[in-house]
Amino acid sequence: MRAVAIVGLGKTPFGAFQDRDLRSLGVEAGRKCLEDAGAAPSQVEAFYLGNFAGPSFAGQNHLAPYVAGAMGIEGVPATRFEAACASGGSAFFHAYSSVAAGLYDVVLVTGVEKMTSQSTPRVSEILAGAGDMAGEIKAGGTFAALFAMIARRHMHQYGTTREQMAAVAVKNHANAFKNPYAHMHKLITLEQALAGKPIAEPLTIYDCSLISDGAASLLLAPLDRASEFAGQPVLVAGIAQTSGPLALDRREDITTFTAVRKAAQKAYRMAGVAAPDIQFAEVHDCFTIAEIMAMEDLGFVAPGEGGPYVQRGATALGGERPVNASGGLKAKGHPVGATGAAQICDVAEQIRGAAGERQVRNRDLGLAQNLGGSGATAVVTILRSVR
Amino acid sequence: MRAVAIVGLGKTPFGAFQDRDLRSLGVEAGRKCLEDAGAAPSQVEAFYLGNFAGPSFAGQNHLAPYVAGAMGIEGVPATRFEAACASGGSAFFHAYSSVAAGLYDVVLVTGVEKMTSQSTPRVSEILAGAGDMAGEIKAGGTFAALFAMIARRHMHQYGTTREQMAAVAVKNHANAFKNPYAHMHKLITLEQALAGKPIAEPLTIYDCSLISDGAASLLLAPLDRASEFAGQPVLVAGIAQTSGPLALDRREDITTFTAVRKAAQKAYRMAGVAAPDIQFAEVHDCFTIAEIMAMEDLGFVAPGEGGPYVQRGATALGGERPVNASGGLKAKGHPVGATGAAQICDVAEQIRGAAGERQVRNRDLGLAQNLGGSGATAVVTILRSVR
Numbered sequence: 001m002r003a004v005a006i007v008g009l010g011k012t013p014f015g016a017f018q019d020r021d022l023r024s025l026g027v028e029a030g031r032k033c034l035e036d037a038g039a040a041p042s043q044v045e046a047f048y049l050g051n052f053a054g055p056s057f058a059g060q061n062h063l064a065p066y067v068a069g070a071m072g073i074e075g076v077p078a079t080r081f082e083a084a085c086a087s088g089g090s091a092f093f094h095a096y097s098s099v100a101a102g103l104y105d106v107v108l109v110t111g112v113e114k115m116t117s118q119s120t121p122r123v124s125e126i127l128a129g130a131g132d133m134a135g136e137i138k139a140g141g142t143f144a145a146l147f148a149m150i151a152r153r154h155m156h157q158y159g160t161t162r163e164q165m166a167a168v169a170v171k172n173h174a175n176a177f178k179n180p181y182a183h184m185h186k187l188i189t190l191e192q193a194l195a196g197k198p199i200a201e202p203l204t205i206y207d208c209s210l211i212s213d214g215a216a217s218l219l220l221a222p223l224d225r226a227s228e229f230a231g232q233p234v235l236v237a238g239i240a241q242t243s244g245p246l247a248l249d250r251r252e253d254i255t256t257f258t259a260v261r262k263a264a265q266k267a268y269r270m271a272g273v274a275a276p277d278i279q280f281a282e283v284h285d286c287f288t289i290a291e292i293m294a295m296e297d298l299g300f301v302a303p304g305e306g307g308p309y310v311q312r313g314a315t316a317l318g319g320e321r322p323v324n325a326s327g328g329l330k331a332k333g334h335p336v337g338a339t340g341a342a343q344i345c346d347v348a349e350q351i352r353g354a355a356g357e358r359q360v361r362n363r364d365l366g367l368a369q370n371l372g373g374s375g376a377t378a379v380v381t382i383l384r385s386v387r
Numbered sequence: 388m389r390a391v392a393i394v395g396l397g398k399t400p401f402g403a404f405q406d407r408d409l410r411s412l413g414v415e416a417g418r419k420c421l422e423d424a425g426a427a428p429s430q431v432e433a434f435y436l437g438n439f440a441g442p443s444f445a446g447q448n449h450l451a452p453y454v455a456g457a458m459g460i461e462g463v464p465a466t467r468f469e470a471a472c473a474s475g476g477s478a479f480f481h482a483y484s485s486v487a488a489g490l491y492d493v494v495l496v497t498g499v500e501k502m503t504s505q506s507t508p509r510v511s512e513i514l515a516g517a518g519d520m521a522g523e524i525k526a527g528g529t530f531a532a533l534f535a536m537i538a539r540r541h542m543h544q545y546g547t548t549r550e551q552m553a554a555v556a557v558k559n560h561a562n563a564f565k566n567p568y569a570h571m572h573k574l575i576t577l578e579q580a581l582a583g584k585p586i587a588e589p590l591t592i593y594d595c596s597l598i599s600d601g602a603a604s605l606l607l608a609p610l611d612r613a614s615e616f617a618g619q620p621v622l623v624a625g626i627a628q629t630s631g632p633l634a635l636d637r638r639e640d641i642t643t644f645t646a647v648r649k650a651a652q653k654a655y656r657m658a659g660v661a662a663p664d665i666q667f668a669e670v671h672d673c674f675t676i677a678e679i680m681a682m683e684d685l686g687f688v689a690p691g692e693g694g695p696y697v698q699r700g701a702t703a704l705g706g707e708r709p710v711n712a713s714g715g716l717k718a719k720g721h722p723v724g725a726t727g728a729a730q731i732c733d734v735a736e737q738i739r740g741a742a743g744e745r746q747v748r749n750r751d752l753g754l755a756q757n758l759g760g761s762g763a764t765a766v767v768t769i770l771r772s773v774r
Binding site: 002021047052055056058059061062065069073074075076078081083084086090093094098101102103126130131132133236238241242243244245372373378 | 393442452462465627628649759
């Protein structure tokens, strides 16, 4: 397996864009990425598209050649990868693997989702397809309800508080305020977060991520060819995708995602690092409780200590280990299929030192954690600066 | 790149199964495949699911861990691959690539689709998502209409006749009659085929493939580990996936699929063979004209000679180069996401000499050709007997 670098980054702003369709978002991110790398579409040897539910959101399927063709990428493998909310991370995982294994030299990954053309109830219904429809969703277990159950259990088992969850929201809104690509630019206080409209007890509207449109792209190449590209290279040091049960009732403990734990362990081993070495991270805060769990499942803190860890400011932009400096799914936005790719873009941007007002101080080793559904898929990616 | 073998095969019958859901079909094919290989679920290092539109047909998404988990496959990468009607072939292509490149040793591929729970108009609408929705489908260009235009142009340009198209249907119905796994067991005459209910001129009902439920699985391993498995190994000698434009109006010539031509050339080169060497094939006869075009695009005959080639019986079961000995999409059935995997299963079964009444005589080198939509994706796979 040879070393692989990210040699190009491109992303659209995240938001609700009435006049944009899925293809135009995907193409914008892809073109910006090729431009950043100084690469031509004809150099792309394979195209990896992460998309969760384009056919349900927009009626269009067969999305990989549909998006690739509009960028002038034709005659090469163009495939869509679907792994629910981890579709972007999964596309990146497979793209990385193909370059590492020597199948291709130059591959383009794009994650994209266009969600806001549907009503919120219809979006909830489409998202529910990422869970066990027959077993839990048809019984009323929307994703907010499933994560509410998880939060309740976490509160019961470890004493996690609503204030701790609200602290995640306050931090991520503050970070997104500094991110021109974020969906939401609105500072909130702890009191506001706690007094938010109830969605599924104990979760309020401020515990939930956003319904967004957006896309993000990465160009990958062997590290020893990185100097041929204009974009400052960032090394993919470790990566793993794993799976676990879809339904909550098939798990021994719903306060942890075993798929995330396994993926993190594999990725750490591959990178030759341990959890304490990770300087900053973008994690999958689809709900605030998920960010608290990520702190524990990634091994940053022991089980049950995620809440206090966030509450004492350790993960703030100026804290010891900034988490979701981008604003996270909570406030940067969560165009489902784009999210995993965007997280990796954001980590790479930090390592390049190009994150502007939200730049983290220690930026040599960062991690992105992408979750599918209520935890049946996990992708963990570790990026390192090229010295 | 190391040599890769198919070491296990499993498939469900194709048909309209009121009492079966997507998961039960996928699990049946996967279990039969593991049983054929004498392998345990715990040996599977990655799971590749080909599925076109499960979320639209059945409301369930995040299908890879959903199916894998029910087979006892957990904690490994489980990903869905979508490339329209070539989803099964694409999943196989990526699975093959991962083993060839040394990422994994033992991987399971399953193609599955459950279509018959929806009405035919709704099925047509879902299938239309594989074409260019905004550009051609919204103007009435269903898949039958698109292939009717293609057929008309082929007739105009080369003198292809309705009798030649009907000959494809007659042959494939005759082959399916000998296949216990086929959806349709009904012999038809040329006169019946020509007098079929008109669907989109010049295509009648007998020119169209079936709406089916079904699944097919393959287990892959390095050739040098093949003896560890119970299933008789078959070598993957060549394989390629390529892409082309979605919309017909973006093509110079609609009587050929450039993606198929490119994929075939790549696969031939990889296998070290030429078109005349291929002894038998399973091709993507979503409409009868598509089988005629496949003869030309795969290089079996020159452009325009596909019709006469079929008409003179060259591709019959006892002919010089049997094509769709299984009955093809036309009569075996076309559960979209399963099709590409099932074609490869059928070719492998022939090479094993295990095809029963539909066994071909020369069975050392066979080809499977899987098409996505109206040609924007193509996968060509060449299998060879292990000597």
